[in-house]
Amino acid sequence: MTEEVLLRRRSRTHAIVEGALLGDIAIVFLLMRVYLPLPVVRTLLRTIASVPFVMLVQRRGLRVAILAAIASYILFSALVGPLLGLSAIDIAVAGILIGLGRKAGLPTLLNTLWAAVAYAILDLIIPTILSVIIFRFPVHQLIDAARHFIRLLFNFAIFVMKGIGAPSGAVHTLKGWEGPAVSHWQISWIVTTIFLGFLNVYLVALVSDMVLNQIPEETLATQRAA
Structure with a gap:
C-alpha cells in the first residue's frame, strides 16, 4: 500500500x-x-448552530458538509421527532450557503445577498410548494389566505405611517400599491420569502464572521480533499 493511499485514507x-x-x-x-x-435566545442559538457547518464547508468542502447535515438530521430527529428535526436541515442549509461564499472569498454583504436568494428558494419556496402538493392543501384557500395576509401587512404599514405622522401623499401611495400587490400575490410571496431568507442568512453571516475571525487562518484553511 503506497504512502499516497494511506494519506488519502487518513484524510x-x-x-x-x-x-x-x-x-x-x-x-x-x-x-x-x-x-x-x-x-x-432561540434565534441566537439557531444562528450559532449554523456556524459549525460554515466552518465545515471551508475546511472540508461541500460533500462532507452535506453528509454531516444528513447525519445531524437523522440524529436530531431521533431525539425530538422528524418534524422538529427539520430545523437541523434548516440551519445546515444556511450554514452551507454562507460557507460556500466565505470559501469563494465573497464580502459579507455580497455573500449574504446571494445566500438569501438561494436560501429562500431551497429552504422556503420549494418546501412550501412540495408541502402543498404532497399534503394536498386546498389551493384556493391558501391563495385567499395569502391575499388576506398581504392586506393585513398593508393595513399595518398604513397604521404605522399615520401614527408617526407620515405625509398623506406617502400614505396614499402605499394604499395604491395594495391592489397590485394583492392581485399579484405570487410576486409578493416570493419577495417576502427572499426578505425572510435575507434576515436568516444575515444573522448567520454576521455571527460566523464574529466567531471564525477569531480562529487562525491555518485552522480554517481548506484541507486536502479525500
Whole structure:
C-alpha cells in the first residue's frame, strides 16, 4: 500500500470525524433551543448552530458538509421527532450557503445577498410548494389566505405611517400599491420569502464572521480533499 493511499485514507477519516464532531456541536445548540423557549435566545442559538457547518464547508468542502447535515438530521430527529428535526436541515442549509461564499472569498454583504436568494428558494419556496402538493392543501384557500395576509401587512404599514405622522401623499401611495400587490400575490410571496431568507442568512453571516475571525487562518484553511 503506497504512502499516497494511506494519506488519502487518513484524510478521509479525518474529514468524517470532523464532520461528525461539528454536526454534534450544532445538535447541542439545537437541543438548547428546544428546551429554552425564549424568542431572542432561540434565534441566537439557531444562528450559532449554523456556524459549525460554515466552518465545515471551508475546511472540508461541500460533500462532507452535506453528509454531516444528513447525519445531524437523522440524529436530531431521533431525539425530538422528524418534524422538529427539520430545523437541523434548516440551519445546515444556511450554514452551507454562507460557507460556500466565505470559501469563494465573497464580502459579507455580497455573500449574504446571494445566500438569501438561494436560501429562500431551497429552504422556503420549494418546501412550501412540495408541502402543498404532497399534503394536498386546498389551493384556493391558501391563495385567499395569502391575499388576506398581504392586506393585513398593508393595513399595518398604513397604521404605522399615520401614527408617526407620515405625509398623506406617502400614505396614499402605499394604499395604491395594495391592489397590485394583492392581485399579484405570487410576486409578493416570493419577495417576502427572499426578505425572510435575507434576515436568516444575515444573522448567520454576521455571527460566523464574529466567531471564525477569531480562529487562525491555518485552522480554517481548506484541507486536502479525500
